[in-house]
Amino acid sequence: MEGSSLLSTSHGWLFYILVIGIPVLLLSIFCCLFFRKPFIKSLKGKHVFITGGSTGIGLAIARTVLREGAVVTLISRNASNLSSAVEYLLGEVPSTTKECIRCEVADVADYAALSSAIERAFTWRPIDVFVCNAGLTRGGYLGDGQLKDLEVTVQTNFMGSVNALHAALPLLKRHSCNKPVSIVITASLASLFFMYGHAVYTATKFGMRGLAEGLRFELLPYNMKVSLICPGFTSTPFLDEADKEEEICKLLKWVNLYSRAWAESAEGVATHTVAALKAGSFLVTTNPLGLVLATLARGFVPSDSLPRLVFELFFFIPFRLSSMIIIPIFRLIVCRKRAAATHVSPSFYDL
Known part of the structure; x- marks a missing residue:
């Protein structure tokens, strides 16, 4: 009798776990994933700081956030490009005035100039969204290229992000005590799968992914989120460099499915980026191939939905x-x- 009583009790607990516990757990997970509050509800009045903001994806992000009522600071090492970017934005976003756009000439590889630009931008208005977007590549096989070109790639892509974040984080952490702060790192599908004939570029993008993953956990005590954006080939001046080496370009079509005709638009990538930073999503891809590569290369990074x-x-x-x-x-x-x-x-x- 005693044994049957224990057995019935254990069956009773099993019944409660199966019928009540598991559905409640699944419902909780469902609610957490589908009914999460947006991290940043609106960009209206927010200050968005963008390195590499005068062309390509950076410029498209600027246009997208200005349309939502944000103000921007654009960083570029080229004053002429910055001037052209301001004219373009004023024409594309009629509601925007010159007072909504600040420009700073600074090379992300120059820590002193970059940190000064960040401090001035923060003095103007506290930064709510910090976008590390500056990047480039120098195509060619590793042993054939000029060392100075490889150094420029590393300094711009990887150290450019490190420099920017090192200078900005103390200010951003203080600001996060009052408002949510988003950090966006523009990486690439080359963070998940190599880009043929661009070994150093691939290494910098893998490095940026590692930087983002480490930073994400460092910032858990703060009201801050990190978004790692991994677009594929995008219709920007970047593709001019990819097309330079004829042999490499031909192989890119086979190994990386490269086609200039199928390249993503910078505006499409910008739309994905803004949606990600609002939601607080971490690993974000922008095309179907990205779904495959993220599935294979995600590691311990949890899915966002x-x-x-x-x-x-x-x-x-x-x-x-x-x-x-x-x-x-x-x-x-x-x-x-x-x-x-x-x-x-x-x-x-x-x-």
Whole structure:
């Protein structure tokens, strides 16, 4: 009798766990993921600081936030580009006045100039959204390129973000005591999968991803969020550099599915970026290929929504299996095309 009583009690607890506990847990997860409050409800009156803000994605972000009533500070090392950017923005956003746009000439690789520009911008208005967007590439095989070009890539992409964040974080942390603060790091799909013929560029983008992941946890005690934006090939001056090396460009089409005709628009990337910083989302991709790469390369970074989690769980194994087919095909293409270009027969081991 005693044993049956214990058994019935254990069955009773099991019943409560299955019928009540699990549904409550699932409902809680559902509510947390689907009914999360936006991190930043509106950008109206917010101060958005953008490095690399005079062209490309940075300029598109500026246009998007100005349309939502924000004010902006644009940073660029080129004064002429800044002047053109202001004229463009005033024409594209009729409600915008010159008082809504500040410009600072500074190279993100120059810590002294950049930190001074950040302090002046913060004195003008406290910064609510801090966008590390400056970036470039110098195409070419690693052993063939000029060392100075590789150093410029590292200094601009990686150290440019480190310099900007190091200078801004003490100010941003203080401001977060009163208002939510968003940090946006514009990376690339090259943060998740290499870009052929741009090894150093790829390394800087992987580095920016690591920087964002580490920073995200450092800032947990503060009212601050980090968004890592990973667009694919985007129709900006960046593609002019990607097109310079004919052989590399041909292989990019096979290995990285590069096509200038299919490139994303800077405005589309900007729309994804603004939505992400408002929601407080961390790892953000902007095209279908990004869904695949983020699924494979996410690591310990949690999904930002339940549909995304379900998608990644369902497709992880098929995506992993596909790499057993796709990567050998890429390898064969690269070896044969490079051999044809250099007039050297690929060895058995290359194939």
